[in-house]
Amino acid sequence: MQVKLLTNILKANKDLADTNRTIFHKAGIKVINLISSPGAGKTTLLENTIENLSSCLSLGVIEGDLQTTKDGERIAQLGVPVVQINTQGGCHLDANMVNQALTELPLEDIQLLFIENVGNLVCPASFALGEDAKVVITSVPEGSDKPAKYPIIFEKAQICLLNKIDLLPYTNFNRREFYEDLQKINPSLTVFEVSVLTGEGMGAWYSWVKKI
Amino acid sequence: MHELALAQQILHIVIQTSQEYNFLTVSKIKIKAGELLAVVPEALEFSFKIISQNTVAENAQLIVQQEQAIAQCQHCSLEYPWLKYGYQCPSCKKQGGTIIRGRDLTIDYLEGD
Numbered sequence: 371m372q373v374k375l376l377t378n379i380l381k382a383n384k385d386l387a388d389t390n391r392t393i394f395h396k397a398g399i400k401v402i403n404l405i406s407s408p409g410a411g412k413t414t415l416l417e418n419t420i421e422n423l424s425s426c427l428s429l430g431v432i433e434g435d436l437q438t439t440k441d442g443e444r445i446a447q448l449g450v451p452v453v454q455i456n457t458q459g460g461c462h463l464d465a466n467m468v469n470q471a472l473t474e475l476p477l478e479d480i481q482l483l484f485i486e487n488v489g490n491l492v493c494p495a496s497f498a499l500g501e502d503a504k505v506v507i508t509s510v511p512e513g514s515d516k517p518a519k520y521p522i523i524f525e526k527a528q529i530c531l532l533n534k535i536d537l538l539p540y541t542n543f544n545r546r547e548f549y550e551d552l553q554k555i556n557p558s559l560t561v562f563e564v565s566v567l568t569g570e571g572m573g574a575w576y577s578w579v580k581k582i
Numbered sequence: 583m584h585e586l587a588l589a590q591q592i593l594h595i596v597i598q599t600s601q602e603y604n605f606l607t608v609s610k611i612k613i614k615a616g617e618l619l620a621v622v623p624e625a626l627e628f629s630f631k632i633i634s635q636n637t638v639a640e641n642a643q644l645i646v647q648q649e650q651a652i653a654q655c656q657h658c659s660l661e662y663p664w665l666k667y668g669y670q671c672p673s674c675k676k677q678g679g680t681i682i683r684g685r686d687l688t689i690d691y692l693e694g695d
Contacts (some may be wrong), residue, residue: 371603371604371695373692375595378686380591382591384672460586460587461584492586492620495620496620497587525618555669557669581585
């Protein structure tokens with residue numbers, strides 16, 4: 371016997387993401403989902419952003435990694451409430467993991483929550499968490515072809531940070547190709563060119579974060 | 583490797599549906615996978631085979647049909663492959679197309695007894 375279903379497989383995740391969104395909305399919290407490949411600079415970006423903005427915004431962080439609490443410890447040193455999720459091999463955070471992590475955060479004290487997703491440019495794009503914006507970070511040494519190769523996350527993101535621009539003179543990163551591909555994939559994407567390490571270009575990023 | 587997570591969601595829905603229809607075995611499951619989800623059919627089939635062991639779906643054939651991401655031009659209404667042309671219409675060259683297909687991952691049907 372054949373049963374016609376037409377069931378959306380990601381519906382369970384989407385429903386939970388909506389639940390999270392309602393919780394965030396009620397608590398007056400804005401949420402940013404940070405997505406990049408491993409080593410693009412997510413955690414360092416977070417550290418610098420916290421140092422710069424914690425005087426004017428109360429921040430919170432959810433850290434996602436396959437294993438270890440290394441990143442969570444780095445963030446905790448800055449005096450910000452942080453929950454570390456270990457996905458035990460899972461390649462992305464899902465709405466359920468975030469929902470459970472919320473019980474460990476002092477939501478009433480947080481205005482802006484950063485969720486650092488597992489380092490991966492593919493899977494996190496498909497799983498909504500209840501965020502206000504997805505921010506994709508890519509870095510110069512990864513090459514200018516990343517938007518063309520992994521278009522889905524660039525299509526879904528509101529902001530793209532191009533990190534490690536201090537390394538531009540030492541690579542064959544092709545800016546023209548990078549922007550042409552992005553224009554094709556997501557014409558409304560805002561790009562900030564930054565070096566998290568030297569601080570170059572970070573002002574525009576901080577201004578955007580403050581306004582979200 | 584989000585295929586494993588997707589396979590778990592599929593199995594969950596398949597088991598629920600089997601209980602509703604009193605199926606003892608599920609023989610076939612048809613999946614439609616939108617291009618924007620970047621699903622690798624072989625990886626999804628393999629993941630499903632592993633996790634469906636000792637369930638009603640352990641001998642089920644999982645068929646994954648890829649669905650091309652299609653955008654539609656807002657000016658001339660042409661439908662065209664998004665991955666190739668993005669938001670610029672290949673015919674009238676205007677920007678601003680919208681994606682109309684290829685974002686979803688659905689179970690089309692399942693067969694069981």
